[in-house]
Amino acid sequence: MAVALRFPGLARESPAALAICAAASSKLGREQDFVCASARPAAQCWRRRGLVVRCQTGAAAVLRNEEATPAAAALKAHTGFTVVMKFGGSSLASADRMREVADLILSFPEETPVIVLSAMGKTTNNLLLAGEKAVSCGAPKASEIPELAVIKDLHLRTTDELGIDRSVVSGLLDELEQLLKGVAMMKELTHRTRDYLVSFGECMSTRIFAAYLNKLGKKARQYDAFDIGFITTDDFTNADILEVTYPAVAKRLHGDWMDEPAIPIVTGFLGKGCKSCAVTTLGRGGSDLTATTIGKALGLREIQVWKDVDGVLTCDPNIYAKAIPVPYLTFDEAAELAYFGAQVLHPQSMRPARDGDIPVRVKNSYNRHAPGTVITKARDMSKSILTSIVLKSNVTMLDIVSTRMLGQYGFLAKCVQVFSIFEDLGISVDCVATSEVSISLTLDPSKLWSRELIQQELDHVVEELEKFAVVHLLQRRSIISLIGNVQRSSLILEKAFNVLRRKGVNVQMISQGASKVLSIPHHHCKTKIKFQCTFQRVVADFVLMQVNISLVVNDSEGKECVQALHSAFFENGFMSEVEGADVPQNGASLNSNGAIYGN
Numbered sequence: 001m002a003v004a005l006r007f008p009g010l011a012r013e014s015p016a017a018l019a020i021c022a023a024a025s026s027k028l029g030r031e032q033d034f035v036c037a038s039a040r041p042a043a044q045c046w047r048r049r050g051l052v053v054r055c056q057t058g059a060a061a062v063l064r065n066e067e068a069t070p071a072a073a074a075l076k077a078h079t080g081f082t083v084v085m086k087f088g089g090s091s092l093a094s095a096d097r098m099r100e101v102a103d104l105i106l107s108f109p110e111e112t113p114v115i116v117l118s119a120m121g122k123t124t125n126n127l128l129l130a131g132e133k134a135v136s137c138g139a140p141k142a143s144e145i146p147e148l149a150v151i152k153d154l155h156l157r158t159t160d161e162l163g164i165d166r167s168v169v170s171g172l173l174d175e176l177e178q179l180l181k182g183v184a185m186m187k188e189l190t191h192r193t194r195d196y197l198v199s200f201g202e203c204m205s206t207r208i209f210a211a212y213l214n215k216l217g218k219k220a221r222q223y224d225a226f227d228i229g230f231i232t233t234d235d236f237t238n239a240d241i242l243e244v245t246y247p248a249v250a251k252r253l254h255g256d257w258m259d260e261p262a263i264p265i266v267t268g269f270l271g272k273g274c275k276s277c278a279v280t281t282l283g284r285g286g287s288d289l290t291a292t293t294i295g296k297a298l299g300l301r302e303i304q305v306w307k308d309v310d311g312v313l314t315c316d317p318n319i320y321a322k323a324i325p326v327p328y329l330t331f332d333e334a335a336e337l338a339y340f341g342a343q344v345l346h347p348q349s350m351r352p353a354r355d356g357d358i359p360v361r362v363k364n365s366y367n368r369h370a371p372g373t374v375i376t377k378a379r380d381m382s383k384s385i386l387t388s389i390v391l392k393s394n395v396t397m398l399d400i401v402s403t404r405m406l407g408q409y410g411f412l413a414k415c416v417q418v419f420s421i422f423e424d425l426g427i428s429v430d431c432v433a434t435s436e437v438s439i440s441l442t443l444d445p446s447k448l449w450s451r452e453l454i455q456q457e458l459d460h461v462v463e464e465l466e467k468f469a470v471v472h473l474l475q476r477r478s479i480i481s482l483i484g485n486v487q488r489s490s491l492i493l494e495k496a497f498n499v500l501r502r503k504g505v506n507v508q509m510i511s512q513g514a515s516k517v518l519s520i521p522h523h524h525c526k527t528k529i530k531f532q533c534t535f536q537r538v539v540a541d542f543v544l545m546q547v548n549i550s551l552v553v554n555d556s557e558g559k560e561c562v563q564a565l566h567s568a569f570f571e572n573g574f575m576s577e578v579e580g581a582d583v584p585q586n587g588a589s590l591n592s593n594g595a596i597y598g599n
């Protein structure tokens, strides 16, 4: 029996298309076809979800479960990558870990994976340190930089222990030494050279791992991302991936598989500048972004990021060891967590996954049976209060108070003009709180990779602002971000302030933002599949779901505050205590971008 769905005028990748796609795929049965009128655009989304879509007579399409058609199954057997598995440096710190990761990959024989690897262990940090030392050590001493010795030792020892020929990396190690000598001679390390320098880490780890899989008899092929279509902006050290990347990467990986099947082992973190054609990097932790980009490019079933923790946790385990895994997150929640400083995921990495509507699973390579965290477009928020607490330290805060009287207009406009300086400097503004005569904001010096907020440039900003305002520059501040359910924001605020008051901590600034996410209540899905969809209804299901409440405190207080907040929210039965309580139906008291600020 075929079920008819009609979506006249549906825009490609529109929220409605994605919503219908999610609903349809959840209902899809092997024997059931969905006949769609004017569904050509939606078909693109569906195809990415592993559904076979064939357009009929222009407007109609038939969707079938991929496995249901023998031709599709045969095609999948030949070219159908199913998942991307990304392993970070923490999963690949030694030869033993490489063995473990190979075993892990091979323990999923039903998968046809694309593998993305970061550099081994702390190699990226060591490369950066070596580069910095090379600038001042003088050319004759460049070969003796201790970090170079550590890098050489780790990679050569790993090849020996895995029984692989040293030539897999020895050429690259020589080249690296030459590069450091060059830096020492020039006495400068530009961002462009820095990117080239750190690329050695991923280039070596992937070569070693591919050689090891081949040695085990599992055919693998190494790829440098910058050679297979990862095209980026020329923003060295923090480049953005360009759209051309998706078709280029898909074509290359599929094409090579068709010629000769072999598991692709791709360097994470790296790209090629669109104008410079030089090696670029995607910002620290950028291999996550490489993985999600490949996931979207190939329309995979799932993106897996394998870390050294049991998933995304309720807070950084280095700050508080009692952190516990969060089983489900939305893409927006994960992006928010990452953006506000949770080191576990790259801030931009959720974008391709969200665009392609591909679930991301965060797993532990040291504990492969732990369920991990599943990140999807929507989740049931009805029982959710607080999801996670994030601490970002070493933040600078600017307090700007107008010298004019209340009621004078133009103050904010003038401030905004000055703030364009931040954009030119690439310094991100995280939190803003305003009133008619004052504005407070926080600046993140670490957004620019390994670049400190330059005092001289800040002084210049203050000088400009002092033409019309009294300015206080407050350094060594921390932002504590509480990511939770927007409908519980008052409860979160009440509880958080109780905790901080008891600790005698004065909050210096509060800022709150809420994000919209797609929510498809179950009863809607059923109705919409049964009776023809009107997608206006689906759009109406976009609601404010999560809130980010940011509290600014002194750096010296940050860690203790997070521990106390974690205990209060996650350890003393608070969540289950309030779980049964009614969720306010009015969308909560603070449900859009609102802010108040203190001293």
Ligand SMILES: Nc1ncnc2c1ncn2[C@@H]1O[C@H](COP(=O)(O)OP(=O)(O)O)[C@@H](O)[C@H]1O
Binding pocket: 087, 088, 089, 090, 091, 118, 285, 306, 307, 308, 309, 311, 312, 313, 314, 315, 316, 317, 318, 342, 343, 344, 345, 388
């Ligand atoms: N909320 C959080 N949940 C999980 N891990 C976190 C969180 N905040 C910070 N981390 C840190 O992130 C680390 C995992 O990320 P990362 O080191 O980037 O892994 P990989 O190198 O494998 O990609 C953890 O070891 C943990 O110390």
Ligand SMILES: N[C@@H](CC(=O)OP(=O)(O)O)C(=O)O
Binding pocket: 087, 088, 089, 090, 118, 119, 124, 125, 201, 268, 269, 283, 284, 285, 286, 287, 288
């Ligand atoms: N090696 C790079 C890229 C990366 O993603 O690493 P990891 O997956 O280990 O965080 C870095 O250290 O930034």
